[in-house]
Amino acid sequence: MKQVTSADLAAGQSRYFKDISIAFAKNRFTDDVSQVKNANAIKQSIRNLVLTRRGERLFNGDVGCGVLNLLFEPLDPFVVDTIRKEIINTINQYETRVQLTSVTAIPFYESSKVNITVDYKVVGLPVVESVSFVLQRPS
Amino acid sequence: MQPNKLTALDFQDIKSSIKSYLRTRDEFTDYDFDGSSLSYLIDVLSYNSYYAAFIANMSMNEAFLPSATLRDNVVNIAKLLNYVPRSVTCSKACIKLEVQTSKTNLAYPSSVTLSRGPVARGSAYIWNILEDITVEVDTVTGKAEFDAVTINEGSIINFSYTVNTFQTQEYKIPSEDADIETLSVTVKANESSTTSDLYNRVETVTNLTGNTRSYFLSEGEDMRYQVRFGDDSIGRKLKDGEVINFEYLTCSGAEANEVTEFDFIGVVTDSNQVNVGGPDVVLITKDRSQMGSKAESVESIKYMAPRYYASQYRAVTAQDYAVITKNLYSNAESVIAYGGDSLTPPIYGKVYVAVKTKTGTALNDQSKKDLQTKLRAYSMASIDPVVIDPDELYIYPKVFVLYDTGVTNNTSDIKTNIQNAINDWATQTQINNFNSTFRNQQFQKAITLSDKAISDVSVQTSLLKYIKADTDQTNTYCISTGGALYNSAPSNTDGACVKEPVILSGNFRTADRPGIDQQFEDDGFGKLKIFYNTGNKKVYTNNSAGSINYDTGEICIGPINLVGTGDQIPGPTNLNLTDPVTGLGEVIDTTLLPTTTDLPVLFIPANNTTIPASTPGTVISVVNPEVTVAPIGTIPPTTIPLNSLTPTTFNTTPTLVEVNLITNTGDPDSSTCF
Numbered sequence: 171m172k173q174v175t176s177a178d179l180a181a182g183q184s185r186y187f188k189d190i191s192i193a194f195a196k197n198r199f200t201d202d203v204s205q206v207k208n209a210n211a212i213k214q215s216i217r218n219l220v221l222t223r224r225g226e227r228l229f230n231g232d233v234g235c236g237v238l239n240l241l242f243e244p245l246d247p248f249v250v251d252t253i254r255k256e257i258i259n260t261i262n263q264y265e266t267r268v269q270l271t272s273v274t275a276i277p278f279y280e281s282s283k284v285n286i287t288v289d290y291k292v293v294g295l296p297v298v299e300s301v302s303f304v305l306q307r308p309s
Numbered sequence: 310m311q312p313n314k315l316t317a318l319d320f321q322d323i324k325s326s327i328k329s330y331l332r333t334r335d336e337f338t339d340y341d342f343d344g345s346s347l348s349y350l351i352d353v354l355s356y357n358s359y360y361a362a363f364i365a366n367m368s369m370n371e372a373f374l375p376s377a378t379l380r381d382n383v384v385n386i387a388k389l390l391n392y393v394p395r396s397v398t399c400s401k402a403c404i405k406l407e408v409q410t411s412k413t414n415l416a417y418p419s420s421v422t423l424s425r426g427p428v429a430r431g432s433a434y435i436w437n438i439l440e441d442i443t444v445e446v447d448t449v450t451g452k453a454e455f456d457a458v459t460i461n462e463g464s465i466i467n468f469s470y471t472v473n474t475f476q477t478q479e480y481k482i483p484s485e486d487a488d489i490e491t492l493s494v495t496v497k498a499n500e501s502s503t504t505s506d507l508y509n510r511v512e513t514v515t516n517l518t519g520n521t522r523s524y525f526l527s528e529g530e531d532m533r534y535q536v537r538f539g540d541d542s543i544g545r546k547l548k549d550g551e552v553i554n555f556e557y558l559t560c561s562g563a564e565a566n567e568v569t570e571f572d573f574i575g576v577v578t579d580s581n582q583v584n585v586g587g588p589d590v591v592l593i594t595k596d597r598s599q600m601g602s603k604a605e606s607v608e609s610i611k612y613m614a615p616r617y618y619a620s621q622y623r624a625v626t627a628q629d630y631a632v633i634t635k636n637l638y639s640n641a642e643s644v645i646a647y648g649g650d651s652l653t654p655p656i657y658g659k660v661y662v663a664v665k666t667k668t669g670t671a672l673n674d675q676s677k678k679d680l681q682t683k684l685r686a687y688s689m690a691s692i693d694p695v696v697i698d699p700d701e702l703y704i705y706p707k708v709f710v711l712y713d714t715g716v717t718n719n720t721s722d723i724k725t726n727i728q729n730a731i732n733d734w735a736t737q738t739q740i741n742n743f744n745s746t747f748r749n750q751q752f753q754k755a756i757t758l759s760d761k762a763i764s765d766v767s768v769q770t771s772l773l774k775y776i777k778a779d780t781d782q783t784n785t786y787c788i789s790t791g792g793a794l795y796n797s798a799p800s801n802t803d804g805a806c807v808k809e810p811v812i813l814s815g816n817f818r819t820a821d822r823p824g825i826d827q828q829f830e831d832d833g834f835g836k837l838k839i840f841y842n843t844g845n846k847k848v849y850t851n852n853s854a855g856s857i858n859y860d861t862g863e864i865c866i867g868p869i870n871l872v873g874t875g876d877q878i879p880g881p882t883n884l885n886l887t888d889p890v891t892g893l894g895e896v897i898d899t900t901l902l903p904t905t906t907d908l909p910v911l912f913i914p915a916n917n918t919t920i921p922a923s924t925p926g927t928v929i930s931v932v933n934p935e936v937t938v939a940p941i942g943t944i945p946p947t948t949i950p951l952n953s954l955t956p957t958t959f960n961t962t963p964t965l966v967e968v969n970l971i972t973n974t975g976d977p978d979s980s981t982c983f
Binding site for chain 1: 320321336337338339342343344345346347349350352353355356
């Protein structure tokens with residue numbers, strides 16, 4: 171039996187996800203702003219949510235995640251665990267398209283960074299997706 | 310797609326409108342997810358639209374008087390109506406100074422002068438006179454008396470501008486707490502000039518010529534008043550190099566009211582140029598400080614400006630008199646005016662202006678005369694304005710509340726809630742004012758809703774009026790309640806038909822019985838009876854002391870010669886009693902009696918559900934009620950307070966329910982719109 175991957179999501183599914191690329195890059199063929207679709211749109215959404223501070227969104231102060239503030243705490247296993255829980259709570263609350271499988275937070279104590287890997291399933295599809303990014307204090 | 314909800318002003322509404330539009334397009338689909346970039350973009354778009362919509366809405370609102378909220382904008386619109394808002398008014402007090410001069414070359418000086426500037430300190434405020442006052446010295450005793458000196462709280466400020474016609478100049482009074490009533494504008498030819506011209510404030514261009522020394526006043530930004538001069542056509546134009554001097558008081562307004570004690574700090578100089586001070590100057594307070602008030606509120610400007618404009622600086626209708634009086638007399642809380650033709654019997658050619666003051670006290674005769682003189686300048690020929698005191702009718706409710714013990718047992722909480730509810734009710738109904746009506750149903754409803762534990766409310770209502778009597782004069786005093794009085798049913802006691810009294814006065818002393826407190830009540834059949842109480846029975850001293858009309862509520866007591874009421878009674882050393890038991894005797898020295906005295910009279914109205922003001926000049930005032938709280942099951946007392954009237958508790962003017970002012974300071978932070 172063939173393994174289903176994210177490449178199979180492009181066609182034949184019941185619903186498309188289309189979003190603007192947060193980089194606002196130019197699509198060289200259409201001369202319009204680039205789009206991100208489907209699995210990539212969801213990945214971008216997860217990153218957006220995690221990297222948004224609470225209170226940052228206009229008139230919607232609850233949306234966002236507290237990890238950026240936690241990065242200013244002395245990095246120790248307790249803070250890393252809190253970061254992980256924050257991410258889980260945020261995604262569960264605001265990204266209704268996915269079902270979390272796991273969230274891994276690997277700290278780099280020397281450089282005060284945390285490597286985050288989020289594994290999730292898109293609701294309604296038997297596909298496990300993963301998004302990774304590094305959290306570090308904004309300079 | 311046509312845009313929908315163009316009137317949406319709320320952020321969320323605008324956002325949903327944009328989403329509705331995106332639903333009709335297929336370029337992007339993720340607008341519904343909070344994490345999508347599109348959602349972030351929609352937020353920014355909505356915020357931008359919201360901001361623009363708010364600015365547009367605010368700008369339009371601020372352009373019209375009824376909807377403007379910021380003081381500067383309200384004032385600017387009022388300026389088009391030639392309305393100058395009242396500034397802070399400095400508190401005034403009246404003092405008397407007794408000065409003992411000393412001899413120079415064996416003779417007393419001919420006069421003494423009290424210099425302008427600070428003259429007294431009282432309650433951490435400085436009190437000033439604005440002009441020098443000179444009085445003559447008694448050549449025999451060397452004493453001089455500055456009688457009835459009006460002192461104003463505040464600091465005297467002098468501020469100058471040099472006119473420069475080569476640039477645009479604005480002459481602003483650089484203090485927001487300046488009392489413009491004390492503003493004096495003088496202009497001198499140049500810096501070194503020693504003489505100056507006094508300029509007068511004018512409000513209209515009538516009678517102004519190119520040479521008239523006059524200025525116009527208007528309120529500018531941040532409550533700083535602006536002075537404008539003429540153009541050589543309407544009022545004299547200022548010339549280059551002239552120096553304008555503003556002199557005015559800055560003060561604390563109403564905060565400095567009610568000061569009664571002052572210490573002299575002024576300068577008194579006699580005609581020999583010798584300073585008199587220290588123990589040689591005795592300061593006596595004649596009238597406590599009063600009439601200080603805050604600057605006119607935004608709400609008041611919005612109310613007054615169009616009405617003042619409608620009266621066109623002349624008093625034609627009765628309403629014109631009321632509006633102009635409020636503008637002329639800042640201590641007026643509310644004013645009502647009515648023609649004498651509406652009275653019974655009619656008095657033609659007079660307009661009655663009843664003034665209710667902010668301090669609650671009645672205007673003295675001098676203030677009334679001043680106000681009448683000022684009003685006459687606006688009135689039509691042959692119409693005589695008469696300033697009168699409002700006719701005060703007090704309502705004394707006694708509240709009995711039954712509460713459900715299953716809900717709470719905390720009676721103090723219930724009482725607090727009731728008190729708050731009564732204050733809210735008073736504010737909403739604006740009771741304690743002209744043209745107000747006491748509606749018992751509303752009053753009871755407010756109390757019922759004040760606490761969920763309250764199950765029943767019962768209110769006993771009695772009315773209170775004061776007879777303002779002159780002491781040591783035989784007069785007949787009449788008061789009217791303006792409505793019918795309760796007519797109690799007769800009972801047959803020992804074969805005599807007796808009715809319960811529905812009116813009872815406070816204690817008073819008469820000239821023939823100055824040794825004993827007496828009261829009067831009605832006999833139920835139209836007559837008043839005077840009695841005194843021995844402790845266990847009433848002894849009637851006059852069974853026909855006056856009359857009472859139960860249908861009209863008119864009560865007349867007299868002829869009677871009162872020498873005191875309540876606690877204001879002649880001292881025992883001033884009495885020559887022939888019979889101490891019955892109080893018969895006489896007052897030895899009648900000059901020691903107060904000139905007037907107030908006698909409270911309580912009575913039971915026929916209708917206690919609705920009590921309206923009987924005449925236009927009547928002020929209905931609700932006395933702070935006595936609240937009794939009892940658990941459910943207790944039998945409430947009768948609503949008609951027969952045999953339980955307590956007028957002696959009103960020997961002093963009662964405390965009224967609080968009626969909070971509905972004000973708006975014009976500060977955007979405190980505005981309810983944002």
